[in-house]
Amino acid sequence: MIVILYIAALIAAIGLFVIAIYLSKTLKSTSKTLDEVASTVDKMATELQGISGETQKLLDKTNDLLEDVNGKVAKVDPVFDAIGDVGTSLLGLSQSVRELATLATNKVSANDKKIAQAVSFSHSILAFKDKLKASKAAKEAAKESIQ
Incomplete structure (x- = not known):
């Protein structure tokens, strides 16, 4: 019976040893994967810093361009205001001419007999x-x- 206990203990020890070996292989594989992930994250951080710099430069250029465009638009605004004023003036002139023509037509119509006599x-x-x-x-x- 003691022999059976020794055999059982030996089988348990072998089982634990096999489990320890597989567990060791799994931990080594996991460690290697985590090292590769850490390396990839470091590379990505470096890449992102480069991209961040380029993005910042692009934003700076965009802001400069926007300021330039805003300045040019501000310079052109008075021209459009003047064009609007000319349009308003022409509208007033057109209305005045229309009123004058209507008045002349009414006067001519009122004096039709006199004109015919003349x-x-x-x-x-x-x-x-x-x-x-x-x-x-x-x-x-x-x-x-x-x-």
């Missing part, structure tokens, strides 16, 4: 003038035929 009177004067010329020409022709 035109008729001028036609009568021109016709009378033409008759006088014809009469004068006839008298001169008659004088010439007598001579």
Whole structure:
């Protein structure tokens, strides 16, 4: 019975030894993986520092460009304000001309009869003038035929 205990103890010791070996291999593999992860993280930190520097430079250039654009836009703003003022002035002028034309049309419409009479009177004067010329020409022709 003691032999069985010794055999059981030996089997348990061998089992513990096998477990210790596998556990050791697993720990070595895990240690190697963690070392590679640490190395990768160090490389990434270095890369990120480079990227951070480039990003900062890009942001600085973007800010400079934005300031330049804002300055140029500020210089151009008065031109657009002036164009707006010209447009407003032209609108006022157009409205004034429209009102003047409407007023003139209304006055002409109100004086249609007077205008028609004046035109008729001028036609009568021109016709009378033409008759006088014809009469004068006839008298001169008659004088010439007598001579």
